[in-house]
Structure formats: C-alpha cells, structure tokens
Amino acid sequence: MTNQPASELGHLTIRPKMLYVGTPVFLVSTVNADGTFNLAPASSYWALEQMLVLGLETDGQSARNLLERPELTVSFPHPELWPAVERLASVTGRHPVPAAKAERYRHASDKLEVSGLSFEPSEIVAPPRVRECKLQFEASVRRATPGLGEYLMVEAEVVRVHAAPEIVVPGTDHVDPNAWHPTIYSFRHYFDIGAEVGWRSTSDTASG
Template sequence: MHRTIDPRVLYFGTPVVLVSTCNEDGSANLAPMSSAWWVGQSCMLGLDRTSRTTENLARTGECVLNVTPAALVGAVDRIALLTGAPVVPEHKQRKGYRYEPDKFAAAGLSPMPSLVVSAPRVAECPVQLEARVTRTHPFEEEDSGLVAIETRVVRVHVEEELLVPGNQRHIDPDRWDPLVMKFCEYYGDGRHLRPSRLATAWRIPGPTDAVRG
C-alpha cells in the first residue's frame, strides 16, 4: 500500500560530482554536488544561487565536472560542509558550513591542468568532463535561492581501465562504480558507505539511525 508523505529531499539516487571552477584571483574552487543530469553532450547543474561555484560559473562560463568514484567518499565528505565564499550565507551557517579557501587541500585531492578550460581537473577522479556554460535558468519559485545551469561538455577524459577493451568510445559499466547520493547519504556498489555530514546538517536520519530506531 502506498502512503502519501512529505519528504525533506527528493534524492532518490544521483551521482556525486566535484565541480571545479576558478576564483576571481585565479585560485581553484572545488564543490561537491549531486543535482546533475546529462542528456546528449550537455549537463544540467542545480546549484545554490549564493555559492562560490555559481558565482564563478557566471563570471568565467566554464568548469570541470569531475564524476566521483565510490572510493573517494572520504574526500567528498571532508568538504561537504565547506564553502569557498568568504562570507558564509546565514542559511549555510545554520547547517554548519564554514569558509575554506583551499578545498583541494582540505579534501586531500590533487589539481591537474585541463586542456580547453581554465578550471583544473581532479587527478583522482577517473571521469573528468571539461564544460562551458550555455544557459542559466531560474529554478522553482523566484525566492528559492536555486538556479539550474546548463553546461556543454567540450572534452571528456576517462581512465583507460574503465574503457571497454578494444573500444575507445565506451565505458564499461561493470568497471565504473560511481559515488551516489541517496537522500543525503553516500552509496556505492549498492551499499551504504559511511555516515554523511550533509545528512547531519540537514537533520535527515540515515540508515544507522533507522536501525537504532
């Protein structure tokens, strides 16, 4: 029997992406997010209007979408509640966010040069998509604080071990284990990987909370 509910979030299972952009002073910003989906050669990103990533995308028009493997769950969680904005918006302060100018170092990840955009790639991510902004759309109500940013992927980098043997255009889905966000919790290979700081900030019970009852 179905039951009508009012869930806090609608994250039924989406891949985690580390979005790298360039700050105004030329330094790199890195932001984990999971409101991303692809059609054709384009990717739509759902972002907070006040985030440093949104600001950088509006100014530079480019980024790298580093699609994250399950093995990097620890790195993602280390920067889940960090922001590159020196003035932390009040709604983020309430969730426990704090300012961190070097999120690559905080995550324990390494920047590497891109080929066609200025933003760096994340060396440890086996899938790296250089992209340019094509359009920005308002999202939900006018005062939602959210935007949907449409990007066009202009260069794709994939670790060779993920490719179908003898085929340089196709990724083997059995070899690719993405980090997935389900209701603010981290999953990979069909299992819960670790507690999530983001879920705690949003006060969303995780699997271990459900077991404790």
C-alpha cells in the first residue's frame, strides 16, 4: 500500500478547536458537600466492560464532588431531551464561578429547575438518577487522574444498570440497539443515531 500525502487523497489539513467526532451525551449526578445533588452534562466517554472512563472539567462542581465523595450516576438522555442538556451546559454548581469559567457559565444551585428534569433514588450509590433518561448507570470511582489542560479523567466501575423496559430485549439483559437511541454530540451539535448499517459477528442482538 502506498503512503500518499493526505493532500493527494483529497484531504485538507485542519486544526479544529475540539475533536468531538461523535460521542454520547451523558448527565453526571454527584453529591455536594451539603448533601444536595449536582447535575452536569458531559460527552467525553468510553467504556470497557463494566468500567467507564469519563472526562470532566477540573474546575467544575462534578469533579470537586467526585474527589471528595467518589460516587456518581451516569444517565443517558435520548435525543428528545437535548434542550434540557443544552440548558445545563451554561450553568455550574461552583460558587463563586471560577474565573476561567466566568465568561461562559453562570452559577445555578438547582439544576433540576434549570433543566426541567427530575431525580429518582439510586439503589447502591448516594447520587440519584435522572428519571427521564431511559438508560442509567450507578457507579463508584476507582481512580481520578488529572489530564492535560482543564480535564479530570475519571475511571468508574458500574455497580448497577437501569434500563426502561422498551429498550431491553425481552427476557434478556441486553439493551436493544434498535430501540435505544443515545444523543450523540458531534462538533457542538446534537444528533440522533441513524439507521443500522451492520453489526459485529459477536453481537448478542443481531437480527440477521
């Protein structure tokens, strides 16, 4: 195979401000020092079996809470909830607002009032789940590592999964990928996933 320069293949060399090529939006719930709860949106996420790796802003309330009280829930909003996610995107639970965030954020102590969402109790961890989200994880932090720049890399073990009945393959523990639609964040835009184009041979839910 010939290694051709990108320019000869018709590509452009660019330097985007962010590299969110398409990642799921999730809502992180944590416990504040006074026992109330914080809720924040994020989209830096990957999973390996029962472990999650999340990227959270270092100077955000979620990161502060997790370093002091290492439990969280991760709730995944379906695409119709994107306006609620966007309402949360410009507020922070930190007070006063850190100088680095002051131009982009305002303080809000009641994130449910801002978003229009609601909580329901978790079964194992202290932070609650977001009731409106069809897929919810309860998790415990196993390690938190400062990353480059303004982000904390959080490794968390999922200890319980909750799923709405309509997104589960009946009689199994499998999420039906044709019924479950995560909200995808791509270059600062929100998307629903499109039609299925294929599947791995190891899929537990493939229909063909």
